[in-house]
Amino acid sequence: MIEHKILMAIIAVYRRIILALVTFFVTLLVIANSLFGRVRMSHENGILLRGKLRIVDNPEFPEHDFFEPGKEFTCRLRHAAASYKDDAKLVVRSASIKFADSRIKSPMDILMNSGEVPLFWDARTFVQFMKVSSKGKGKHYVPYLRAHPQAAYGGGDSVRRNPDSPDQMVYRTKSAFGFRGRDGINRYVRYRLVPDSFDGHESGAPDDWDRNHAWLQNPYRDETRNRNYLKDAIIKDMEDGKVYRYKLQLQLRLPPPNDDVQPEWLSCAVPWDESKFPYQDLAEVEINEALDYEESQMTWFDMSNHPPSLPIPKARSIDDPHSLNHLRLASIWARRARLWSYRLFGMPAKFSDSRDAKDWEGVPPLRNPP
Ligand code: HEM
Numbered sequence: 001m002i003e004h005k006i007l008m009a010i011i012a013v014y015r016r017i018i019l020a021l022v023t024f025f026v027t028l029l030v031i032a033n034s035l036f037g038r039v040r041m042s043h044e045n046g047i048l049l050r051g052k053l054r055i056v057d058n059p060e061f062p063e064h065d066f067f068e069p070g071k072e073f074t075c076r077l078r079h080a081a082a083s084y085k086d087d088a089k090l091v092v093r094s095a096s097i098k099f100a101d102s103r104i105k106s107p108m109d110i111l112m113n114s115g116e117v118p119l120f121w122d123a124r125t126f127v128q129f130m131k132v133s134s135k136g137k138g139k140h141y142v143p144y145l146r147a148h149p150q151a152a153y154g155g156g157d158s159v160r161r162n163p164d165s166p167d168q169m170v171y172r173t174k175s176a177f178g179f180r181g182r183d184g185i186n187r188y189v190r191y192r193l194v195p196d197s198f199d200g201h202e203s204g205a206p207d208d209w210d211r212n213h214a215w216l217q218n219p220y221r222d223e224t225r226n227r228n229y230l231k232d233a234i235i236k237d238m239e240d241g242k243v244y245r246y247k248l249q250l251q252l253r254l255p256p257p258n259d260d261v262q263p264e265w266l267s268c269a270v271p272w273d274e275s276k277f278p279y280q281d282l283a284e285v286e287i288n289e290a291l292d293y294e295e296s297q298m299t300w301f302d303m304s305n306h307p308p309s310l311p312i313p314k315a316r317s318i319d320d321p322h323s324l325n326h327l328r329l330a331s332i333w334a335r336r337a338r339l340w341s342y343r344l345f346g347m348p349a350k351f352s353d354s355r356d357a358k359d360w361e362g363v364p365p366l367r368n369p370p
Pocket of ligand 1: 026030034039041042043046079094095113118126172173174268299300301327328334338
């Protein structure tokens with residue numbers, strides 16, 4: 001019995017060491033990419049907006065110190081796309097919210113992507129995903145997607161093509177975070193941002209072909225929209241006085257009684273059944289101003305911006321669902337590196353509308369079907 005306990009303790013330490021090493025090397029690569037590429041490792045193509053966020057007057061979730069009913073924040077929201085510098089590609093779309101009108105500091109940042117489940121769900125799959133991404137994406141994704149049908153599903157589920165407007169899509173955190181209410185009970189929480197009046201149809205939702213071939217991300221051959229069409233449309237909307245209205249919602253779940261065993265549902269590859277864990281309104285978000293390119297570049301969103309009552313669960317191994325959080329927290333150094341790169345090498349220029357420009361990247365093609 002004692003030998004068993006010692007063995008388990010050694011295995012636990014070994015797993016944590018591997019997690020620390022993986023985090024170190026991933027972070028190093030991401031820092032190098034951000035510093036020398038002068039880019040966000042992901043979601044480089046985006047636009048920063050400003051507005052207000054108001055916690056709902058009568059929340060139905062347990063009382064919480066940070067989410068005080070009726071409390072209002074001036075907020076920043078960045079809509080972006082991962083990856084590629086082309087709004088008309090088949091890509092994951094995002095909404096990141098900062099509960100403050102500032103470039104960096106904030107009491108709370110929430111980063112969300114389109115789709116219900118992602119392309120990777122722990123540090124192990126993220127590393128595999130990174131490897132194939134660095135080879136050039138497109139056809140290089142195929143072996144990874146074949147090895148992980150869940151990733152192929154997540155890719156198809158998350159991409160959007162040619163949406164008309166960012167306020168007609170749904171964005172989710174996917175990962176689970178902590179929520180400690182005034183009742184002292186620890187719960188898990190997931191967030192999502194939905195259009196204020198949502199009929200269940202998302203603009204840009206993939207058709208069957210795109211859903212099943214999400215690695216073929218190029219714009220249509222006869223595409224007439226330019227590379228910046230969506231950001232231009234957003235700027236025009238804001239200049240015309242349009243307001244984007246969203247609801248920020250949360251989904252809560254109690255942890256399992258025995259903390260030693262991590263349930264499958266902690267993985268961001270597993271959505272929580274909404275009939276048992278319904279999304280509840282957290283805040284109303286109204287966006288009415290587009291900020292300029294430089295402000296967008298100088299702003300970062302970081303999940304370590306959160307109050308103690310909304311903690312980030314800690315990971316124990318590279319297969320632990322929370323290991324994604326581990327990597328994401330460490331990637332603060334990539335954010336710093338990106339901002340240093342502007343000081344050292346200058347702010348990168350906005351990219352042009354044309355696909356003939358040098359920086360336009362085509363997705364490596366494939367036989368059809370692959
Ligand atoms: C479910 C998992 C994830 C989600 C939902 C997510 C979401 C996002 C979003 C929405 C952005 C764009 C922020 C902006 O507009 O500025 C972003 C950027 C970024 N993410 Fe993630 N991410 C995930 C996983 C990861 C992981 C595993 C890493 C590990 C290295 C990572 C590192 C980064 C970095 C370095 C940036 C760019 C930050 C900057 O330079 O400002 N993300 N992510």
